[in-house]
Amino acid sequence: xSVLNESHSVIADNVWLKMLAPVSNDLPAGTDTREDIxxxxxxxxxxxxxxLARNNERATLSSGDASYFSLPEWSIILDRAPDLIAHxxxxxxxVAWYIEALARxxxxxxxxxxxxxxxxxxxxxxxxxxxxxxxxGISTQLAALSGLNGFGAEGTLIGPIKSILITQGDYPGPLxxxxxxxxxxxxxxKDDERRTARLKQGGVSKDELDVITLQTDTHFxxxxxxxxxxxxxxxxxYQSVLDVFAETEPQPTGKIKEALEHCRQTLVYLAGxxxxxxxxPELEQESTDEQQQTLSEPGEIQRPGAINSRAQAIxxxxxxxxxxxxxxxxxxISYSIxxxxxxSELPLTELIKELIPDEPARKTFKHLSGISxxxxx
Numbered sequence: 001x002s003v004l005n006e007s008h009s010v011i012a013d014n015v016w017l018k019m020l021a022p023v024s025n026d027l028p029a030g031t032d033t034r035e036d037i038x039x040x041x042x043x044x045x046x047x048x049x050x051x052l053a054r055n056n057e058r059a060t061l062s063s064g065d066a067s068y069f070s071l072p073e074w075s076i077i078l079d080r081a082p083d084l085i086a087h088x089x090x091x092x093x094x095v096a097w098y099i100e101a102l103a104r105x106x107x108x109x110x111x112x113x114x115x116x117x118x119x120x121x122x123x124x125x126x127x128x129x130x131x132x133x134x135x136x137g138i139s140t141q142l143a144a145l146s147g148l149n150g151f152g153a154e155g156t157l158i159g160p161i162k163s164i165l166i167t168q169g170d171y172p173g174p175l176x177x178x179x180x181x182x183x184x185x186x187x188x189x190k191d192d193e194r195r196t197a198r199l200k201q202g203g204v205s206k207d208e209l210d211v212i213t214l215q216t217d218t219h220f221x222x223x224x225x226x227x228x229x230x231x232x233x234x235x236x237x238y239q240s241v242l243d244v245f246a247e248t249e250p251q252p253t254g255k256i257k258e259a260l261e262h263c264r265q266t267l268v269y270l271a272g273x274x275x276x277x278x279x280x281p282e283l284e285q286e287s288t289d290e291q292q293q294t295l296s297e298p299g300e301i302q303r304p305g306a307i308n309s310r311a312q313a314i315x316x317x318x319x320x321x322x323x324x325x326x327x328x329x330x331x332x333i334s335y336s337i338x339x340x341x342x343x344s345e346l347p348l349t350e351l352i353k354e355l356i357p358d359e360p361a362r363k364t365f366k367h368l369s370g371i372s373x374x375x376x377x
Contacts, residue, residue, distance in 0.1 A: 010106040010113050011082070018086035020120055029128035030089035042084045043094070049076040050097045054156075077101040090121050091130040096144035103157060107164040108227035111157075111260070112234040118145060119238040122245055139249050142242075146251045154255060161259040166224055166267045169212030172204050177263045180270065183209045188357045213270045221271045228264045235260060265350065272345045273318040273338055317341055 023030035033043035053073035060071075081098040085091065095118050102110030121129055134140045148157040162178040169175070175183075187206040189195040199205055204212075239253050268275065317337055324334040343351055356362040 010102065010109050011117075015082050015086070016117075019082055019117060020124065021086070023087060023089065028090075029125045029130065030087075030091075032130050032132065033084065033089045033091065034131070042080060042088060043091075046077055046080050046084065046094060046097060049073045049080075050100070053077070071104075074101040074104050078105060085117075085121075089130050090125045090128070092118065092121065092141060093131060093144040095121060096148055099148060100156060100160065103160045103164070108224070108231040108260075108263070111161070112227065112230040115231075115234045115238040119234070119241045122238075122241050126245055137249055138246055139251075142246060142251050145242075146253075149252045149254070149256045151252055155252075158255055158259050161256070161263065164263070166263065167212050167216045167270070168220055169215035172208060173212035173215065175204065175209070175212055177266045179204055180209060180266050181262075190357075209270070216271070218271075218274050221267065221275055225264070225267055225275055228260060228267065232257075232260050232264065265346065268345045269342050273314070273321065273341045276314050276318055276341075314341060314344065 022028035033041065036043060038044075050073070053071050056071050056073065077097055078101045081094050081101070084094055085098070095114070099111065099114030099118065102114040104110075106113070129141070131141055139146075147155050149155040150158065159178075162181075163176045165174045165176050166180070167173050167175045172179075183204040183206055186195055186198045186203045189198065235253075235256060239257070242251055242253065318341060321334040321337040321341070324337070343354065346354065352362055352365065356365055
């Protein structure tokens with residue numbers, strides 16, 4: 001079993017190995033540390049740090065301060081939770097709190113690492129981890145992990161996911177997904193007075209969002225997309241193991257999956273052309289390979305410069321947009337092409353929402369075109 005790869009680099013290899021190893025030969029999953037109510041209890045220390053962190057978050061959020069991600073109480077959990085998991089108890093409640101701290105300190109990479117840990121402990125200690133089942137069954141064991149997603153309402157991890165920065169840029173940047181969503185919403189407001197009022201309340205305009213995106217380093221955008229994809233993949237693996245373990249008592253996971261995918265959609269919408277351009281060497285190699293393969297087939301003639309994939313087509317459009325941006329900066333051509341590229345990355349329902357902001361008109365269009373009525377409006 002190997003889980004030590006690049007996507008988990010936020011946690012040192014030796015710490016990973018200790019957390020996944022048995023606590024002891026006699027008690028592989030350790031003991032229930034909730035029973036230790038002494039002043040030196042590691043469980044109580046971590047629990048108290050989490051309560052204090054959550055309370056302080058609410059206070060800073062109410063004042064509009066986004067610095068809650070760096071509250072020192074989360075650092076306590078980052079430091080102490082691995083020790084408890086490694087040496088005292090394979091405890092999924094502690095794992096859930098650890099995931100919350102990882103998300104705040106390491107963003108999407110932390111989420112990937114956290115859910116990989118949860119998956120491994122579920123897989124290897126399914127008969128003995130803590131807390132133990134009670135009269136309500138395994139739902140008690142999984143309550144903390146499921147609480148990250150939420151039961152009906154949004155869970156404790158949804159807000160933090162949407163608050164992970166996906167841009168750099170000057171004030172009002174850097175921005176998180178929720179701020180980008182707000183900018184899209186404000187841009188759709190037709191009434192000038194209402195739109196201005198929202199902006200005065202601290203909202204970000206679409207023009208500001210575009211400037212901030214341009215100020216963001218391409219490598220940052222590409223790395224962020226990589227981390228989001230790692231988080232989506234790790235969470236999917238965790239879901240698969242959880243579904244098997246909780247087959248008789250299914251647990252909610254949809255909101256976390258949706259939040260991660262929405263972060264990805266937002267990032268690709270903002271910077272899709274630049275992310276594609278960043279992978280240009282790979283695409284050019286792909287083009288060369290495809291040309292060689294096609295030329296080797298009898299009766300086939302490959303025209304130089306032919307486009308053989310969607311990715312290559314998008315890359316060409318991006319190059320054309322860059323050309324017009326440099327040679328004709330006053331022209332709307334480059335921006336129109338970039339807008340078309342952004343639209344090409346959107347799911348159909350999101351594209352319809354962008355192109356038809358009026359909800360009644362959107363519903364009429366869906367009805368006439370045969371698009372499922374269950375699609376998001």
